[in-house]
Amino acid sequence: MRAQPEQQAPPVQRIRLRYAKRGRLRFTSHRDFSRAFERAVVRAGVPMAYSSGFHPHPRISYAGAAPTGSASEAEYVELGLARPVDPEEVRAALDAALPDGLDVLAAAESPGGSLADLLEVSRWQLAVTGAELGTVQDAAAAFLATDEVTVERMTKKGMRSFDCRAAVIELSVEDPGPGIPGAIVDVLLRHGTPAVRPDDVLRGLREVGDLPEDVQALQRRIAQGTYDETTGAVVDPLGSTDAP
The missing domain is CATH 3.30.70.580 (Pseudouridine synthase I, catalytic domain, N-terminal subdomain)
Incomplete structure (x- = not known):
């Protein structure tokens, strides 16, 4: 034995x-x-x-x-x-x-x-290149004005279609600074199933806006945690708060 x-x-x-x-x-x-x-x-x-x-x-x-x-x-x-x-x-x-x-x-x-139960949302910053600031701003306005934006992504189970708009709590576009082309997109995503990723949001902006097919973005997560509905802040599991 x-x-x-x-x-x-x-x-x-x-x-x-x-x-x-x-x-x-x-x-x-x-x-x-x-x-x-x-x-x-x-x-x-x-x-x-x-x-x-x-x-x-x-x-x-x-x-x-x-x-x-x-x-x-x-x-x-x-x-x-x-x-x-x-x-x-x-x-x-x-x-x-x-x-x-x-x-x-x-x-x-x-x-x-x-710990996983305390990770409800993520705030992301996307440094977008390959599109003008005004074009990205127009795409963001169209995205926020739409109730549903369907995108496709290849998963382990094959190509899957899902609504990326429902996961977006906040979305804004900023100027990256003097002489810097492109735009900075700030997006707050609610975690769910399927998980909506920042590149899904970029794909959604392409679907509803006039963004070029080759538009790209460097992605950086700024904060992750629970979401304070009153203040709009992300509170991380260690107790600090990321104000919007």
């Missing part, structure tokens, strides 16, 4: 971290990041709790990862620890162990509950 695996003790503390993906590291996939992060945990000497079973894994929970190619200032991960540690010590040690561009920005002890 095969020996039963050793049962691991449950975590005695959970710490939530907010980290950023910047520069060239925006092109790391979620799998790439998880591998780098697990190696950093070992190098930093974080006292991780482990799962039970024949192949124990460190208790790391990822939530709301940005699409590959997107920069972000608001990615989240939760660690289950075998002994209590000062969250700031964990943050500093992991930030030093990770490469530049994967930066651990904040840490806090988890009060309990699901």
Whole structure:
């Protein structure tokens, strides 16, 4: 009879971290990041709790990862620890162990509950190129005036059509600055199923506006968390607030 695996003790503390993906590291996939992060945990000497079973894994929970190619200032991960540690010590040690561009920005002890349940919305900034500012502004006005904007995207289950307009809570267009072509699109997206991504919104703007087919945008997530309906702010799981 095969020996039963050793049962691991449950975590005695959970710490939530907010980290950023910047520069060239925006092109790391979620799998790439998880591998780098697990190696950093070992190098930093974080006292991780482990799962039970024949192949124990460190208790790391990822939530709301940005699409590959997107920069972000608001990615989240939760660690289950075998002994209590000062969250700031964990943050500093992991930030030093990770490469530049994967930066651990904040840490806090988890009060309990699901981290994923606290990620209801995301605020994105799209640096649009290949279209004039006025053209993007006109497309945004047409988009906001439309009740439904259907777009298509290739998924693991094949081509899928869905309404990208329903997920958009706010959308505005700004001038990127003197001498800089294009436009800056700020969009607040509600998370749902299927998940509407920033490139879906850009595709939707193309559907309703006069944007060129080759219009492109660099995507950066500014904030992620719960949505305060009264103030329009995004409140992240660590307690800070991103005012619109």
